[in-house]
Amino acid sequence: MRILHTSDWHLGRIFHGVHLTDDQSYILDQFVKLVGDTRPDVILIAGDIYDRSVPPAEAVKLLDETLSSILLDFGVPIVMIAGNHDSPERLGFGTRLLARQGLHLIGQLQGLTPVVLHDSHGPVYFCPLPYAEPAVVREILADPEAVDHERAMYSLVNRTVKTLPPDARKVAIAHAFVAGGEASESERPLSVGGTGTVDASCFQPFHYTALGHLHQSQNNGDNIRYAGSLMKYSFSESAHTKSVTLAEMDGTGKTALKEICLTPRRDVRCLEGFIKDILTGPQNGESREDYLMVTLQDTGAVLDAIGKLREVYPNVLHIERPHLTSGGELRGPGGDHRRLSEIDLFSSFFEQVTGAPLDDGQAGAFTETVEGLYRKEREARP
Structure with a gap:
């Protein structure tokens, strides 16, 4: 079974005042081509499809065009769950009708059932675990023990697994913050008063767990994987290499993983130096069109710094002047x-x-x- 795993598309994202729809369309064109090149048996999209619960019309149109291209041109089934940025009700609209065409949209917890696909070795059970707050899990599953994210996830997993054959190959699609994962600035916290994390042991019953929420591609234990976001959505992600994950599962459930990198229309980069040096232009083949945060080391006054920088780099989005704040006293919790x-x-x-x-x-x-x-x-x- 060839599984193409992706997540955190955040369609409709606005980055420092810039609408990213054209950039997202560019990267999704690559993703559709990749589907044609790799010919997976299923695509898993692990939440945060949109950037907000009521997405703009252009984001809805882009998703429609992307999913239609995959289903109509290649006939690859898609399993897509809601993340914490999505509206479960809106994302799951028409799911019973669309499932007949191979598009499985799972937003709400009511009536969660695995999607069963077959290969030459038999069935594989794909178990959707969409994002849900503990209070929702307590109400829908009537489980008073689901008082935090971890116990809510255990409750969802146990409810799902007990319906499956014990020796079946099982894949989870979940949107969660697994303890030990590397976070970035662009991820909305799942909990304000607590950590919002879940332990990796929640997913022990599964042969592979396709995760969404954290934007850095990474493993969190054996066969527990964040594919990461398709694009960089904060300057803290400037060092990330964005990719999707191709997982190949054999007849025993053993899974081999491969990262496949994608190339954005514009990179997200951080530059630091004196303004006279930065104004000499890009080095090492870098693009003038990239989205930039510039940290100026100049200690004297710089007249219209952003205007001058945008003559060379038109997409400078943020400037920092460390010397202007270095003499101040930071009170309260230290750090950024x-x-x-x-x-x-x-x-x-x-x-x-x-x-x-x-x-x-x-x-x-x-x-x-x-x-x-x-x-x-x-x-x-x-």
């Missing part, structure tokens, strides 16, 4: 504030304003409020 959680940032702010640390009750109220906002955002305006 962009890497801190909401609760850490608010705790620091609260202590600076009131002079007293945040107590457990106040922290709980803040966490409940922010998580409520995240839930509402899933069905919010575009």
Whole structure:
């Protein structure tokens, strides 16, 4: 069984004010060509198909064109689940009708059933585990023990596996943060008041687990794999090499993995140096059109720095001037504030304003409020 695993397309993404639809269309054209070249038996898309729960029309059109090309031109079945950025109800619309054409869209937990495909060795059970908050799992599965993401995942896995033949080849498609995974700035946290992580042991029953959520391609144990995002969605991902994963499963369930890299229309890069040196232009064959964050080492005044830089690099999106902030005092949790959680940032702010640390009750109220906002955002305006 040849399995092409991808995730985190984030269609409709806006990056520092730039709409990325054309860039996403460019990379998805490569993906469709790759499907034709590799001829997989199934494609798994492990969540965060869209960047928000109500995607813009151009993102919906791009997804429609991409999936239609795969199904009509190559006839490869697709199993696609909702991630934490997606609306489960919208993504799963028409799933029973579309499944007859080979497109299996799984957003909600009600009626979860494996997708069964066959090769020369027999059936393979593809088990969708779409993203769901613990409160939703508790309600739908009537499991009071599902109080956090890890126990909710155990509950979903146990419910799914008990319906399968014990010696069957099993593949999970899940959207989760497995403990030990390498995160980046562009991933929305799954939990405000806790880690939101699950242990890799949740997926022990499966021969292969196709994961989504983390944007860096990586393994998290034997046969547990993040394919990573198709594109770089933050400057913290500038060193990533984006790819999809081709998994080949034999008759015993043993899986061999291969990364297949994709080339974006524009790269996401970080430049650092003095402005006079940067203005000499790209080095080592790099493109002027790439999306750039520039860190200037100049200590003196630089008149219209972004205007000058954009004459050479038209897609400079962000400039940093470290010397302008190096003399300031960073209070609260140390390090880059962009890497801190909401609760850490608010705790620091609260202590600076009131002079007293945040107590457990106040922290709980803040966490409940922010998580409520995240839930509402899933069905919010575009």
